[in-house]
Amino acid sequence: MATISLATYIFTRLKQIGVDTVFGVPGDFNLAFLDHIDEVPNLRWAGNANELNAAYAADGYSRIKGFAAICTTFGVGELSATNGIAGAYAEHVGLIHIVGSPTISAEHNKLLLHHTMADGKFDIFNKISRHITLKTAALDDITTAPAIIDDLIRTGYIYKRPVYVEVPSNLGEEQVPAARLNTPIDLSLPPNDPAAEKEFVQEVIDKITKATKPCILVDACAVRHDVKNFVADLVNATKYPVYVTPMGKSAFDEDNERFCGVYVGALSKPDVKESLENSDLILSIGGLLSDYNTGAFTYQYHTTNVVEFHSDYCKVKSAVYQGIQMQAALAKIIKALSGVNLNYVPTPVPASVSEYKQVQKVTSGKITQEFLWRKLSYFLKADDVIVSETGTSSFGILQCHYPAGVTAISQVLWGSIGYALPSSVGAAFAADEISKDKRVILFTGEGSLQLTVQAISDAFRRHLHPYFFVLNNKGYTIEKLIHGLHAEYNNIQTWDHQKLCGVFHDKDDYENYKVSTVQELNKLWSDPEFNKPTKLRLIEIMLDEFDAPKNLIGQAKLSETINSGN
Structure with a gap:
């Protein structure tokens, strides 16, 4: 043998x-x-x-x-x-x-x-x-x-x-x-218990047929456990409005006419908050209800009709169906909907979903957080991979509109500062194996960069071509906003970021940029050659020290309250 x-x-x-x-x-x-x-x-x-x-x-x-x-x-x-x-x-x-x-x-x-x-x-x-x-x-x-x-x-x-x-x-x-x-390894999920699954599916169908103000809320595990296609099919079958959480962003096509924005509890846009919280049925798919994913636990549903779909159990109101996995259950619900009459009449999506378009009116001045994240909507392309660091980037990017097929990576739950840079390099390895044209785009702070900066060397070693956008706003912004606005411990040693690539690479097949104004960023992002992932690029974006996304400022206040025990 x-x-x-x-x-x-x-x-x-x-x-x-x-x-x-x-x-x-x-x-x-x-x-x-x-x-x-x-x-x-x-x-x-x-x-x-x-x-x-x-x-x-x-x-x-x-x-x-x-x-x-x-x-x-x-x-x-x-x-x-x-x-x-x-x-x-x-x-x-x-x-x-x-x-x-x-x-x-x-x-x-x-x-x-x-x-x-x-x-x-x-x-x-x-x-x-x-x-x-x-x-x-x-x-x-x-x-x-x-x-x-x-x-x-x-x-x-x-x-x-x-x-x-x-x-x-x-x-x-x-x-x-x-x-x-x-003999290949069997990678199929074990089947659900037929009787329990049948009961669960019927309970959900009954609620769907009665709902007049329903919605779908998509979270992180819809991405991790590969049910994005089921979510799309469910929306096609029901025309329900779809909201995503911060961790669920990119789980649903934002160009879809039923996309209604990002729900973060009290930190949501007012019209998004009102429309979701007044629903009479919420189909929650892949939920991970952590503090940063829920606006510090400020979800305010006005309904008890919540159906939860998870990777290892499902739940209808207070009834828990252990061992019923959402993949198979969603498939059966979608199939059953073909013979169901719905009471739901599609409603308009919240107007704030299109707020990012207002950025086109801004043509000059210094770069602000609000401009940066909205303008990013026009730099991104279909099928891009975008990685955002915990803090300014992961909160700010919620204002960005993602084209179809974008994959978003952030570590909202674990929240280890420094994660995003090496994660983007890992994603660049994967993208390189899929297509040489697939772009990986990182947004991280200059403080986070210092924790794991050697990952730039890993990218050079294997000739990868990610975009590293480094937000320079003089220290740990998220920590400053939570506690210690002017404290020395939230400051960092300043680096000359324009020399970093030269430290980790002995050739000149990379590009460095430093941008401070709207005009400079618009010129860069409209450059056809810059848009092609043909070399590694490090782009330093200069921002005011205390300029931060509004939702991050709100989250920081809530976090400080929680941390103080009040």
Whole structure:
């Protein structure tokens, strides 16, 4: 029987499900394992500058490709990645964390090895990861290893959460049957319980037939768990108005005539707030009701008729249907609607949905937050990937109108400052694998940039061409607005951003820009060559220190109140 190494088996399985890049950092316990990447055609090693950036990059990659892989070394390497892994867990992002660990005999003999806690315990880091992954495993038997790997990949892929596996440094070289690779990993979701699903579907149809002021509210997990097409079909069948949350932005086509804007509780536009909150039926799809996603928990529904669709349960009012997954349930509801008469007569969308068009009247002056985010609506193209950092960027971008097919990436729930830059690099890896014309566009603050700036080096290393827009407004704006407006701890060391690319790259195939005025930004964004992703570009945008999106100012006040315990 033909055999291959366990390491080659793992890399081949990843390639089979669409993973074309493996992120991570080499270390002595994973070096032999990494030798086998080259045995899998067209699988590349990203070679990140540090493990935290590798984890963030894997997160961004997964949000485009559906799954990702990161490989680190035992202890020191894996712990450096844990913040990024935890964020992926919180935000429903599927990936596998492969850790090269000491040999089985070293663990058995409790050797006092480097990268350990000097106490003979080798399972400490695995135990840590159990809290931030859906499933963990420590391989110790070559005969069972392939099945464990297949199960981990399946679990992480279908449930969109990180999984973790330790591969002892000697075990990756051991041989396993190659024939197992001929059977693809089953990536289909387990079926819903037929009786419970039938009852749930009928309950929803009954409510839909009676509703006169219904709506659909789309949130993050509609994107993560791949039900965007179901949402579109549901809207086509009902003509219901559609609202998105901050985390759900890009989950529904904003060019659709039924798109009604972004709902953020008390921070919503007044007409958006009024129209949604007066609904008599809300179909909530993929909700993640965190503070920054709900305007600090200020949702004010005037109805008890809320139907919740989730990846692992569904709910009608107070009745919870455990184990009923939204994908299959939505498909059956949409099918059932073909024979249903609706009481709903489509209503006009809120006027504020088109407010972004007013920016065309602005032709001169310094760049403001309001101008920047509305004008971005005209720079974006269909199928762009746009990554926004937590804070000014993630709040400001809610004012932007997305063309069809845009994928938005932000970490609104976990909210780790510094996430967006390496995430955009991970997304750029994924975009590069899909189409050389696919653009990845980052918006981040100059303070956030300093936390993970080495990710620029990762992009140069593999000849990627993202756009890095760096908002320079003299420090940590979101923190200043929450608390400490003039405090020294919210200030940062100033950098010369125009020299950054030269630090990380020894060639001149990149472009630097510094823009301060409306005229400069309009000229740049209208330049046909600038619009083509042919090289890496870093664009520094100069903004006033305390200029901020209105919704961020409102959120900051609410957050300060919550943080003070009032």
